[in-house]
Amino acid sequence: MIRIVLVDDHPVVRAGLRALIQGQDDLAVVADVDGLQTAVAAVTLERPEVVLMDLNLGDRQASGVEATSALRALPDPPEILVLTTYDTEADILRVLEAGARGYLLKDAPPAELFAGIRATARGETVLAPAVAATLVRRATPGAATVTEREVEVLELLSRGLGNKEIARELFVSEATVKSHLSHIYTKLAVDTRAGAVAAAIERRIIRPVR
Known part of the structure; x- marks a missing residue:
């Protein structure tokens, strides 16, 4: 069983993801939280294999990048799979550098999300096609990419x-x-x-x- 903690500042989104994921026999949501401090507490208590992380955690919260960095700094850290609406270069690069294993967009089909969670739990890199294209474009020799x-x-x-x-x-x-x-x-x-x-x-x- 793959144990999952959801981190998103919208209760309705967390409830929807929980209901969706709980329908899979091998996936279990052990906690859903709204920000950095609650995420650290949940991960410390529940020891999940995967944290599903939003990037925008609200004006009063740390960002998903900061939360990812904090969770990856814990002893025996979980793998982080970003699930967000944002696909800008700035967001992608910062959260991957912070230690995220993968990056999916919220318009992904459920089957792609489930497969992404399973792959993340195995330590594999998971990238939405648009995200992969962005990283390839930045790595292309001669490309005029901004630093x-x-x-x-x-x-x-x-x-x-x-x-x-x-x-x-x-x-x-x-x-x-x-x-x-x-x-x-x-x-x-x-x-x-x-x-x-x-x-x-x-x-x-x-x-x-x-």
Whole structure:
């Protein structure tokens, strides 16, 4: 039996996933929780093989990336399978670097979710097709991909911050910010801040600001 902890800030989503997963003879949801602290407590108590992790845990919660990192730092950590609506490069790279084993999208068919949970429990990497395509694109030689720091600059740009504010947020000089912007403009084939943000959102590098 594969023991699973669900982490999602929406009770209705957790209830739906629990009902769906419990219909499988070899899968058991042992806890469903809404954030970092409750996830750590549930994992420590229940010792699941797999944690099904959302990325957006609400404004007052740690992010799914932070929760993933914290759970992977526990003794005998569970495998983490991300289940989210977000498929941007920034989200994918950050949570995989934090230790997630796999990344599926919430529009995945139930059979794909069940297979993903089982594969994750075996220690295999599970990626939604769109996520795999993003990683392949970034790994393609000669591809004009933005760096992690450039992604951070783009996210701050999308929030309307100026160069001085971005420099303060990233603890760098304004000259460094201008250099990052120059590289971003070249890679995205744009010449304005608004154009850079629009292109980054269109290419699913960053999320739209809500």
